[in-house]
Amino acid sequence: MNRAFTVKLKLFLVGLLIAGIAAVSSPIAQAQTAPTDGMKVNTPAVHAFTNATIVTSPGQTISNGTLVIRDGVIEAVGRNVNVPADARVWDMEGKTLYPGFIDAHSDVGMKDPRVELDRGSLAWNPQLRAHLSAENEYDLEDDGSDALRAAGFTTALSVPPLGIFQGQAAVVNLGNGPVSDRVVRTGVAHGVRLMRSFEFGFTYPTSPIGAIALIRQTLYDADWYDRAHSAFSSNPSGLQRPESNAVLASLRDAVNGNQPLLFETGSDEEILRALRFKNEFSITPWILGSGHEYKVADYLSENPVPIILPLAFPDTPDIKTQEDALNEDLADLRHWYLAPENPARLDNAGLEFSFTTKGIDNKTDFLSNLRDAIHAGLNRNSALAALTTHPASLLGIESTHGSLEPGKAANFVVASGDLFEDQTRILDVWVDGNHFSINKEDAFNAKGEWQITSADGSFDGVLNITESRPGRLGGTVTIGDEEIDLASATVHQESRRVRAEFAGDQLDVHGKVRLTASISGDRLFGWAEMPGHARKQWSAERLSTTESDERESRERKLRDLNLVDLRPAMEYGRERIPEQPGAVLVQNATVWTMGPQGVLENADLLIRNGEVAEVGRNLSAPRNAVVIDAEGKHVTPGLIDAHIHSGVNGVNEIGNAITAEVRMGDVLDINNIWMYRQLAGGLTAAHVMHGSANPIGGQNVHIKMRWGALSHDLIIDDAPRTVKFALGENPKRVGSDRYPDTRMGVEQIIADRFSMARDYEARWNAWEQNQTGIPPRRDIRLDAVRDILNGDILVQSHSYRQDEILMLMRLAEDYDFRIKAFHHGVEAYKVAPELAEHGAGAVVWSDWGGFKIEAYDNTNYNARLLHEAGVVTSLHSDNSQIASRMNWEAAKMVRVGVDPETALSMVTSSTAKLLGIDHRVGSLEPGKDADFVIWNGDPLSTFTKAEQTWIDGRKYFDLEEHAELEQAIEEERAKLIQWIMEAEND
């Protein structure tokens, strides 16, 4: 087959396909530039829809009105509209017209996206596909527009689905012409995902931290690209030509905020992550939600952003047996119950949003889910606005779409009644004046009694067609005195045909008698096939008509559970941040100040406005102070864990050996039960660290355990920046082809990046002085390495063996800076004098070892020996559970001979020092944060537990309050489980 023929064949097939689809409608919108093939089609495209209830826009309804459309555009709408003389008239008696729905985030036309891009000037990373545009990628085959139309949608935003920068979205009408006829608006927004697409293999970025860093770097690159090309084009002589990069070129408007970035989010945290880009870039974010938006409705009210809401609801929790129910967490039970309330809650918070069908596998469920949302309190006008006017204005098509007004596109829905009622069906959808039948109304009703007459009178009688159950016909035929049940009865609406059969015994014939007839008004004309092949003609006259029953509306269970808003929205979540009393006086306790005052017996701790005011004996209580009698109890500073990994989404970015650009602070997640458990064990602050997959890993974050706050409010605002390094087995065993494979390579790649960062800094310094030529590109990875070398980011290095610890100290000394602390350091004791000399601290386990070869020479005396050698030493957990009992970790040091105060310093003051936050926390000294714990005994005793945990002078944990919460959780779980059982039985 030669090539020209193939092309012709394809054209023919495409033409056939389009013709086939278009056959049901009047195709007025052929591509305007295409020549006519064959006969010119000139079917009139003027329609008048009369006697209709017309909802022209949310809250605006015309009863008994007329809508006129001409050539795909609305010509007139109103109660007193004249039907044009050239119009085809459609009687809409009993029907309701709505503006066509707009799906604000869809994959229409994107069902089979191109994965591999192998042409043109691409970006270096396969996740960067911003140069793609929906209109150019649109694939007509099984594009999904029919499913959307069936749910009442006439317009959709088509968003390229793959990658982190996915490409540019376009608005398309859901008609049936070529793409060129459907496109309404292009370049609407850039789609952005906060996580890699798995289609491109396991390469950078492998994690949410990496994805966010890649977005950040790409936005900087787009900005640089624009400036670099301007500089080059203004005076190219002598300059190295900047790269050509379609991705960066396409992002120019987005970087300046002139084109929205449409972030696809999967959780409440991802919304915050997307919006936090505004702290750094002048972008215009839009949010595609995930159904969890109600959890941050307060934040969204204060930080308004266009929101696109899905109506996909979570699966019913598995409570089939009570053992299964035991395993369902309150967070999931609550979310299942509250998910339908999401739109209502946002609406009540004054937020504007548009709907999407995204996440609903079967698009016909959309209307049902919408009605669930209305049952859950969503105002109907708001619901309609979220389907019409809001998305129209968001997508910049409000002059032509979103309402039924003259001049706008003839996009509308014909419904059998009020759309928000269960029994209402969508009958037709019109797109650009093209008709699509969704649910046909019956052309005739065969039900009722018919008087049959036949030529020979042999079966004159009465045929009674009834609906035996919904959608199923049956009935009887009565001949003489015999009433015979019809074995089956069917109608075929399109051919206007009725069929039935019955046993012929009463007619003295043995076998089946089959009837078939055409229906014309109140007459049937048919013939019967008798056993033995006799054929008899018959006709019938209607005696009566039976109307179809109204479709039963679905019973929706009364939503009678009152669930208060919790943050985090899970067990033990709070209704609000605890109060901060103006003054708190804790009296008569043993106070471990961990400062110069040492341990004071029978002492008082005075807190004012969230800070320690005084520690001493017989302090007097300020007026209105909260006074706590702590006789027999001990008070310590809040415990600090120098190394945890809980409360973040993803710990390692393993896509590169050096990932200093990623930041754990980007992916904090408050939906983390560990934080509450850690609070219960007296932990008030922690250093949340990157994993150990990289010689130079990501930047860590210092947080306080402010249970009930938003993720970015956990961060200790004036803590120094720190970075994770990792030596030894972990970084060398990642992947099979990633450098390095040996400890030798670990050392060399770190040294190599140090050199790169020095060169990078030199280039920038040169540019700052001359400002000529092409500006250097900002590289956030090298920015971080440069800051490490300059001491602006403190190195906290994972390590096991003495050789690697010594190596990193010597390497840092070569580059004239110091390592802040070595973590784990199972063999740190072997180089204790060297650590002391270098000035590095040690952050070690109390008693871990033996789990791998580099941990074999462990000793519980590690911290003791380090301390004795003059190394500032802290303990850490590296474990969510152990982080909830760090006092007992310190207590283990007493067993190996460390004095109690030094032991406690290893989870308080020394920890704060090594993390660079000792100006705020770690000891109870005037001016420091009021982070403290009240214990029911000696904090280093196995018989002791925390009774209260305070942060910033606010009581975040209280043993008595905990008992009440526990009880309340049991009750709420029980209520929800009962509710689900009742709802499922309905």
Add this chain to the structure above:
Amino acid sequence: MKISLLTTLIFAIMLIFSHSLMAQNQTPAPPQSEPIALVGATIHTVSGDVIENGTILFEYGKITAIGTNVDLPQGTRSEDVSGKYIYPGLIDAWSQMGIYEIGAVDMTTDINEQGTVNPNVMVERAFNPESRWIGVGRSAGVLTSITTPGGGLISGQSAAMMMDGWAWDEMTLKSGVGLIVNWPNTNNMRNYATQLQNLRDAFADARAYKTARRAMENGDAPHHDFDTRWNAMIPVFDGERPVVVSADEVRQIQDAITWSIEEGVELIILGGRDAHLVTDQLTEHNIPVIVTTVLTSPNRDWESYDARYSLPAKLHDAGVTFAIAGGPSAPYANRLPFEAGAAAAFGLSPEQALHSLTLAPAQILGIYDRVGSLEVGKDATLLITTGNPIEYATQIEQVYVQGRKSDMMDSHKYFYEKYREKVDQRATN
């Protein structure tokens, strides 16, 4: 000058030699050869009252007298331990001591045998007496380890091992302590049903084997060939060996109880995370629980942060017989005292906490005639401490294992002393 150099050299050689003598692994002590009396301590017998200013006398490894007024036989080596405390050695009821050395180095672990049905494997025969972790655990007061195989459906037989000795034979206190069964997990009910059937089939086959062999032995049937696996299960059917079933989730625990009654075998629940939900059933059938891992957090978010810490107290209040064990990892046997300590912070009395590490596991696992309390006739396996061994600040100063006065050196102390020497050398330079 020459002499001085030689002296230095000899001193240096001696230093090296002394280091090699002070091996990372403790040197086993000789069996007790003379009567020993520890005099003046507060003695916590666990089985009886606390004896203030008491004396405990032991000979040939057995306790021969305890009290405030003990006659010492001639030749008794009497040791003044006034101001100290004496406790029975702690029992680690779930351990991989001797079969686990370095987790991530496969060749150093001997825990899981090939296949799913291994009732015949005997853990003591693979016990490495040179393991570093023996000394480390012993320094924390763990003097008996129930070394337990893992993996599969029927893992093998556990053994009670004494924490001093030259080789596994003399260190074995009791072999065949329990037949270890891993109760299938309930995540997938179809798979659960299949696994339960496999378990029932294995027991039915073994029982049929016993019948056939007995018939053969009684001359009622022809020869039936020896089956290594099924033969190892006969003591279970004869009531001589309990089945230790690892079960945590409520269905697992309940179904294991039902199964044990059907099978007529003696059951011990190992794990027991949800045991507080079915205490009536446990007490009705007198089924003991070895609570593994108190120092952890609940599996379900809604459960209280202290759900695991307070589980032993709940079982105690409900009258369930229980012991406390930590996780099985050998390097962490030294954490065992603190597992019971956490239970004590959360509702269990200190006495009950101690009981759960001593007499309770001894009784549950059928070794109470030898260890678990300080009573005349039992092994002289005991601790001399500065206080309650479950309290962090307490020092375990000396231990005796079956009357052997153990070397208290262990790898942790060894590395400390060696590198303390480095610190001191640097300081003097």
